[in-house]
Amino acid sequence: MDHQTQPVSTRADDVRPVTEPTTTKRNTGELVLAVLLAALGVYLLVDAGAIAVPGSTNTLGPRFFPYLVGGLTVVTGAFLALRVLRGDRAPSDDSEDVDPDAPTDWRAVAVIAVAFLAHALLINVIGWPLAVALMFAAVAWALGAVGIVRPFLIGLAVGCIAWIVFVKALNVALPGGTVLEFVTSWF
């Protein structure tokens, strides 16, 4: 029961004393992000100059709006970097399933990203349902599901059902893999 009141109270504790270690750590990442945004703006401004303008355009060509967006991006990135340097912290972002005090689990993020990219490459080889089942199992494992067979079977079931609904009923183009396509070829 006491677990239920925990999120609120820890959040409040987190707020009052501006805790030094987390602040500095968060600030570096935020600063990098703001600088990258400004860099994107510079890229937009530079590359906009390289957009070919057809001779017939007498008024506003394809460069004007990119210049506008690029300028806005540079200014926003610079201001944000400045404010982050002055100690501005991002508002805490809530989600029902997020533990605000947990350290970032980079391993889970990496496993999910790799599993997803692998499934993207496998779709045309082994079919969407099987590729998705493998991805499902890897993601569930990274998030702490027990076992590996059960997640895989659940993923396979989800993949097959979704494939049948979307391909057979809605005519969406998805490679089903040799087995599934053979088994369902009669309807």
Next chain:
Amino acid sequence: MGIDALLGGFADAITPVNLLFALLGVVLGTAVGVLPGIGPAMTVALLLPATYVLEPTAALIMFAGIYYGGMYGGSTTSILLNTPGESSSIMTALEGNKMAKAGRGSAALATAAIGSFVAGTIATLLLALVAPTVVDLAIGITAADYFALAVIAFVAVATVLGSSPLRGLASLCLGLYLGLVGTDVITGQERFTLGIPQLSDGIDVVVVAVALFAVGESLFVASRLRKGAVQVIDHKGSWMTKEDFRRSWKPWLRGTAFGFPFGALPAGGAEIPTFLSYATERKLTKHPEDFGKGAIEGVAGPEAANNAAAAGVLVPLLTLGLPTSATAAIILAAFQGYGIQPGPTLLTTEGPLVWALIASLFIGNVMLLVLNLPLVGVWVKLLKIPRPYLYAGILVFASLGSFAVNADPLDLVILMVLGLLGFVMRRYGWPVAPAVIGLILGPIAENNLRRALAISDGDLSALTDTWFSRIVLLLALVALVGPFVLRLVKGRRATPEEVQRDGQLEHRDDESVVTSGRDQ
């Protein structure tokens, strides 16, 4: 024209096929509203490929059902899970959560559902009444006026709605950039495609929306997953009593009165009206001692405001083609998928479609009341899905929706790259919605800008030719500069104070709710 057209709309909406799609929409919408991690914006985005096979009326009726259903489902989550969810249901969670813990969960869910129904019905009626008038006013709108409206929508979504204006602008910039990638429609020149042929068609809306909402969210949750079993508060207990009804009906109506106008304004959104509704109910209540311990007024009012605002958002969408929320932006993309450009002419050129859509909202509301009162136990079961399976499943459907667009694995690689971007944005508190709105509204804004300046031969003063555009641009300027000026006046330490005020908000200290509601 209003009533006859609406009756015609009912005749269209009540065909078995359309009723089926309305039902499908509200069921899907409630499910995704209940499930943490996905929302109506992402669901509509995932189902955008359905526009290739369905006729427009059926698809849009389904999308509208998802939109309304998501609002109903969200209240169930915020009442029965003891963690805050999306910002517009935080206020519902404050009192609703306390009610559920005190064994009054059933009554809290009931007042939320009935309040949503009352607000949704009244607000949809207002939508039907207001839309023709707005169209009459807007029919003479110029390209410059439209550009001004787009600017104020950008500013509002980026700076007024979020808690950090600069981060909202940063997100908007990313969206505008993504919208630029591809081939310029007017001159046919490639822009920012990096020489990759697949990018010359632009980055698909589905891929961006699914990446930022679904993949980014899944990665963010994965990085900080709340360990242990999911704790759902029991929703048993007595249903609404007569006393509960007496205490609820006024907050329902007041919440509707707050929600609809805020939603309908180009600078709208559901957060401000829910804050205002909560603060008002706390002032007007005859049971101030209940607030903070589970006051039913504090659930009824904000929940009604939330739903009325959702209907209000459809006013600028259907009459001006101006999306002011992420879901509205994606519904706009669905219209575009059918070659329909929402705008002042929509009601005349596509009258039957729009009226069938509005009529289906009434029908959907009734379905939602039935789905959410007797069947709430079914939805509660959804809350208990083990999180590893939930997020793995979300990624499966992200893959399905994005791959279905072009059947190109490269889209899935772009999806993951943008998903990582979404993860970083979530991690550092950048709101995601402005990026989606920038992506979809950006090209429309550019088009109108260039049309306006083509007429004037490149003279920039053409942008402020009409009184309408002058006023709207001025308002946008105030909204853009206002927060920064305020911060300068209040001094440099404003930010920790803001955070602290947020903390107080959750502890229900004194009157801080009112001020932070206005500051949003």
